[in-house]
Amino acid sequence: MNKLVRLIGISFIVISLLSFGLLYVTSVNYLNYTETASEIPQNIEISEVRIPLITDESQDQTVEVLFTVSNPSSLTIYVTGIEAYIYMDNLSDTRPFLGKMNEILVGIGQFNLQKADSHIIRPGESMTIPVRMTVSGGSVFMSILNTTANGKYYPYVFGTLWFTFEYIDLIEVVRGVSFLGSRGVEPY
Amino acid sequence: MEVEESSPIELKPVKRSYFVLMVLGWTLASAVIITYFFFSTFFPEFSPIDPGDAGIAFLVVPGFCGFVTGAMLSEFDEKVAVYSSFILTGMAIGLIFVVLFLPLITGTVQDMTQLGSTDQERQSVVLSSIFLLPISLIGSIAGKAFGEVYLPSDEDRIARKLLIKDTKRWHDMLQSYIREKVRKEKEEAKEPEEEPEEED
Numbered sequence: 001m002n003k004l005v006r007l008i009g010i011s012f013i014v015i016s017l018l019s020f021g022l023l024y025v026t027s028v029n030y031l032n033y034t035e036t037a038s039e040i041p042q043n044i045e046i047s048e049v050r051i052p053l054i055t056d057e058s059q060d061q062t063v064e065v066l067f068t069v070s071n072p073s074s075l076t077i078y079v080t081g082i083e084a085y086i087y088m089d090n091l092s093d094t095r096p097f098l099g100k101m102n103e104i105l106v107g108i109g110q111f112n113l114q115k116a117d118s119h120i121i122r123p124g125e126s127m128t129i130p131v132r133m134t135v136s137g138g139s140v141f142m143s144i145l146n147t148t149a150n151g152k153y154y155p156y157v158f159g160t161l162w163f164t165f166e167y168i169d170l171i172e173v174v175r176g177v178s179f180l181g182s183r184g185v186e187p188y
Numbered sequence: 189m190e191v192e193e194s195s196p197i198e199l200k201p202v203k204r205s206y207f208v209l210m211v212l213g214w215t216l217a218s219a220v221i222i223t224y225f226f227f228s229t230f231f232p233e234f235s236p237i238d239p240g241d242a243g244i245a246f247l248v249v250p251g252f253c254g255f256v257t258g259a260m261l262s263e264f265d266e267k268v269a270v271y272s273s274f275i276l277t278g279m280a281i282g283l284i285f286v287v288l289f290l291p292l293i294t295g296t297v298q299d300m301t302q303l304g305s306t307d308q309e310r311q312s313v314v315l316s317s318i319f320l321l322p323i324s325l326i327g328s329i330a331g332k333a334f335g336e337v338y339l340p341s342d343e344d345r346i347a348r349k350l351l352i353k354d355t356k357r358w359h360d361m362l363q364s365y366i367r368e369k370v371r372k373e374k375e376e377a378k379e380p381e382e383e384p385e386e387e388d
Contacts, residue, residue: 005339016217023224029234034291034304
């Protein structure tokens, strides 16, 4: 084997080993991403909906929806945005939810953050993220919000959550995170 | 002129295990490079470095890898260059599929729909991987031709030098033989002319 062949051969093997290393990292990232993207949606829940006791409908009120996100995967995730559609059920209206949803919508609580400012959840950690929505006093939405039965609110919340990853610039969307308050929520 | 009875180089027949090892080694090294560039072009967000333009993965890398494989295997027959490009493409496609379905293979997810790649992306990968064969084949044949001309082994080079030397020697011998023959023919042609003079 002459020197030039040896040089080309060694260089090619070095390139191949380098490519193998990069392929390994790429595969691990792909594997971790797949794992995280498939596990996170099952680990998001709306743990609580906090609605104040409304004594004066002319004053602004803030509704707080608490999203609890657990990260059982091996990648750190960054929650960059949450959107929550808040409905208040009127038990006297016996129609199914889909039939009355436009009339019982209170409003949308949401936030959108840059990755640097987002909520960071490391592997094995859980975090409760509040989403707040202010309902203007004296508005029609305030009267929808202030609908109680037996001293309890019966809210429905449907949330969408956006998250991204530490080293992977992909944004995942989890839709259909729901809170069905059929047992009622005590005002605070 | 001194004639060398024995050549300093003994051209041994290539061992089968050496041949197989060489073919598998170089094709595997090429397949790994192609797989990395191919996969990271479709999924650049998972790669630690920017793989660059798609043309690099689809055209330049398979052509380059085929070329180097062909050059490295240039000591073997021409058909080895062709077969090696087939093996190289097969290995690369196999590796691409393994990486693509790695979450399913490792049991991280149980369903195709949970994979980190969409159906459309996977279809694109499969369709594009078909084009690896012609490009690596062209590269391999070009590499074989290049290797034969510019990268002969030391043994081949010495054997070629000896062959050139032998050919030159045979050429010289032939030249002197022809010259001798011509000279004899001329002499023979002159002799009959002289004979009648003696008779007279």
